[in-house]
Amino acid sequence: MTMTRLDPHDGSHLGDVAVSDLDAVIAAVRRARAAFGAWSTTAPADRGAALHAAADALETRLDEIADLNHRETGKTPGDSRGGAEAGIGTLRQYAELGPVHRGRALQGSFTAIDYAIPRPRGVVVAITPWNDPVAIACGLLGAALVTGNAVVHKPSERCPHLGELLGSILAPCFPEGVLQTVSGDHTTGRALTEQADVDLVAHVGSTAAGRAIEQAAALHDTKVIRENGGNDPLVIDRDVDPAWAAEQAALGAYANGGQICTSVERIYVHRDLAQAFTAELVKATEARNESGELPPLVDTAMRDAVHGQVADAIQQGATVEAGGEVPSGPGAFYPATVLTNVEDSMAVMAEETFGPVAPVCVVEDFEEGLRRAAATSYGLAATVLTGSMDHAQRAAATLPVGTVKVNAVFGGAPGGAAEPRGASGHGYGYGPELLDEMTQTTVVHLAPPRAQA
Template sequence: MTAVEPKPSAVRDTFDSLDPATDEVVGTYPVHTAEDVQAAVDRARQAAAWWAGLGFEGRAERLRRWNAVITHRMAELCAVVSRETGKPAGDAQLEVVLAVEHIHWAARNARKVLGRKRRPAGLLLSNHTASVEYQPLGVVGVIGPWNYPVYTPLGSITYALAAGNAVVFKPSEYTPGVGQWLADAFAEVAPEYPVLQVITGFGATGAALVGAGVDKIAFTGSTATGKKIMAAAAETLTPVVIEAGGKDPLIVDADADVDAAADAAVWGAFSNSGQTCIGVERVYVHEQVYDRFVDKVVELTRRVRPGEQYGPMTMPAQLDVVRRHIADALARGGRALTGGGVGDRFVEPTVLVDVPEDSAAVREETFGPTMTIAKVRDMDEAVDKANATAYGLGSTVFARRNATRLAQRLKAGMISINAPFSFAGTAALPFGGVGDSGFGRIHGPEGLREFARPKAVARQRFAVPLKLTTFDRTGKTDDLVRKLVTGLYGRRR
């Protein structure tokens, strides 16, 4: 059993998952109550003990089998993703392929990252051995988003499972079918216990998960909701990892490959209808190549076809945000070189120039298929403007000679140089941001450690005459220790 079985009285409370392109009902799911959620967490406690007991190799074997199920039935999963989000089949497949790579990496590397390792005991305790290992937290609650309903939540789920935890997953109310599909696939390879369970519903269901006594919450969503989750989790000192929004910049130096930079900007801004937390929303271009860059961006953008190369806006309320940002930019002197139209489902790919830096289109997360492009006199100005935001998730640099130095100066958790989003596909790299983009990390070694607790062990191998931790310690011993420490560490340079 992977989905939570609601009580008879709760069965009447259901909601529909809709195709955002047609409003056709994709599926109907229960609104799980706080009691349902608590029951799921209680079941997960028993499952966690069994799952942790399998050890690294036992869990890796199950994860590899799960990965095989996903891979062989990829077309089926992609169809569910496309129907619930509206994204094209190719984009759904790209998302699943990236998730498969992460499952493989986590299964393969969990022991190496989390297993017991020796540490130096130091000269004063040279008769000891010291080691540290990482143990599972127990039950992890994951609250996932709708924009990448496979790749993003599995960045938490996969690493939590590989670390030895059971997971209770609350997918977005816009993509419950994707969450259920993933949990059902996992149940095929781990039928003994409900190691991965899905609960469905709205904000109240997610809030119930935060207060249900889980050992950690992993949340992906808006900054505002992340703050509410943190406040609720603080009541029980439940740790959280927050992956929130972004207002990600792309900067282009004078020596950059302009054509490649323009292609990356168009893909980064418009793929998935711009509904990407690491999507390109702001572009700062050196004045020497600005005109060439803008011309190339406009040329490429005019080839992008809404409804074919990207889908509708998944969340209808986001249309109002995009509409407000475009209107504000135009009202304050900006120009739309392409697009600007916002329909009842689709937004035209929109390139904005001459937009003031204090406008909503530059300061706030748009989360739609728009980008602003600004001319800068040099890369110092580009970095200053790129960093002038409360967010700090991802950034992209296109440059040759100074690319690495520019990347080091950008305030962001992740940087991609001369390619879009490459950090997201590199399983060994941590994913996360700073500031209003959240904190904590998924993916890579840091992602595995995020869902485990370090345990330190010091063991005395043999007794020595110089005993420091006893009431029988003498003044002679203290004098000897003082001389020893002074000799070791007291030299001045």
């Protein structure tokens, strides 16, 4: 059985990749278990050195990786290269953080002490997405490997060629069996998560897939960390510049064609600013559509899903201010789209769209914006644009999300981490905290022996 991938730019045939069947999955997990023992006892500094070697190997193939990412997922050349560079940087980050990862100590009395030792979990399954396939994979693989785990990686079925290339570059930097790649769709993923000899599953992808993984893993008490879908709001206060707010909204909604977990999915703008903001957003949207720089969606199935939400909103009374129509011609392109007169009950507001759509809802005040922004089952991130410190602090204190961004839709310190909530998942997926997720703690109570009489 094989998977076929088409170029999302023009629909041309990219190639076929063999699907890993159940026997291949079982064999990969067994090889990982066999390799785990020696790798788990390798000195942390040596594991860090192996990660540095993997980063070097990836860097020498950067152009090849970036080109294939562009052709297989539709990301722009700049974003494709940037994602690969971010992956290299993440491998180097974990190469340095891993050897200094440590537990804590607590002195219970003058002569006794408790100390915690982080131990690798064992066999880690990493299931990664297509929308930022190199950076996300390098994060999960790097944290798992540097802490002494053996890893079986299943990249998304929407970028199997890229996943196989990435595995072929990274795996030789580690001992045999420590890092393996299997290819396939949800069937392969389910087979992996149902293996009793898997100790942790790390998943980045859709909420539906994450929940299915968690149910399968629960049969063997396998730990799961997952960062899943988002429905991130943008709340715009009355005291900000409407042109700047529109550029922030356009960046948040249209970057990578809206195919980012933390894309702006719904906009709540103060009534006093709504007219000027919407006019500026339409202007920014039309400029993006006319520039030809907006990337295609990953495939026509994703485009159909995005347009389905837009069409449903229009049928329920939403107004199209820009975009909103499937273009003619080959590929999976969809225009940047602005909708007004939307309601929270519409799918385009209530669900993750994952496309270049900016639905704008007018609110009476900042408090209403916060309240409606919080009314969702997702809990990934949220952004507020405000000149009020009080409003910024209130947003940080009340929005039930892993990350609250103030006056910038994207950004964050290098090595930063966040913990999603609700339908968006749970567990840390980035930063130093991911090293904690990839290990389990043994606590030792050490007291002096009783001396002989």
